[in-house]
Amino acid sequence: MSTTRREFIANTGKAVVAGGLITLAENNTSEMAENKFIHHVYFWLKNPDSKEDKAKLIAGLKKLSAVKTIKWFHIGEPAATSREVIDGSYSISWCTMFDNGPDQDSYQTDPIHLKFVEECSSLWTKVIVYDSIDAK
C-alpha cells in the first residue's frame, strides 16, 4: 500500500492486521489483507453442463487445498449477478491466498498440485489466472 499502516488506520478508523489474516470483528468493519499473494484461477469446463465433471473438479480442488502454503481458499461458482462488466461464463473459481510469492511458487511445483493437474486438467478447456500482490 502506498500509505503506512498507521496512516491507513488514522484515515479510516479501520483496524489493519498485517502478516496473518484477520479475525473478523463482529462490529461490521471491513478488514484489509496486507503482505499477501492472491492467486485467483477461473476454470471453464469442457462440458459445462456436466454435473459429474463439475463435482470432479470441486473434489480435485478440495484435495489441492491440502497444500500447506495455502493460507486461505474459496471454491466458487458464478453468482446470479449480471451487469455488462461481469464475466459469469466460467464454471469454477479457485481463490487462494499465500503469505508471499515464494509460497505460491512452491505451490506450483508441490506434488499435490502436480497430481491435481494430472487428474483434472482434462476437465477444463480454458483457464485464466490473476496473481496479485499488495498494491504499492
Added chain:
Amino acid sequence: MSTTRREFIANTGKAVVAGGLITLAENNTSEMAENKFIHHVYFWLKNPDSKEDKAKLIAGLKKLSAVKTIKWFHIGEPAATSREVIDGSYSISWCTMFDNGPDQDSYQTDPIHLKFVEECSSLWTKVIVYDSIDAK
C-alpha cells in the same frame, strides 16, 4: 460445496469455519471460506504508466473499503509471475468478500460506492468483474 462440512473435515483433516472468516491457525493448514460471496474486480487504467492515476485509484479503493458489508478486502497489483494462462495486464485488483449476495447488492448502491465510481471511473478504461458464491 457438494460435501457436507463433516465429510470435508473427515476427508481432509482441515478445519472449516463457516459463517465468519477464519482465524488463521499457526500450524500451516489451509482454511476454507464457506457461505461467502467473493466480488473480484480487475481495473485497467487509462494511463497505466501514470503513478498519479494509480495512486488515485488505490486511494479511492481505500475509501471504498469503508462500506460496512465488506468483510475483507485486498488491493492488489500484478505479481511478477508469468505463464501462458496468467493475465497480468490489469493495473489494480480489488478482491472483496461479503457474507452473502444481498450484502454485495447493497454495496453496489451504497453512497460510498457511488461516490467512488463518480470520483474514479474516469481513471480506468476497462473493468472485469467476477462474482462467486460457494460452489455446490
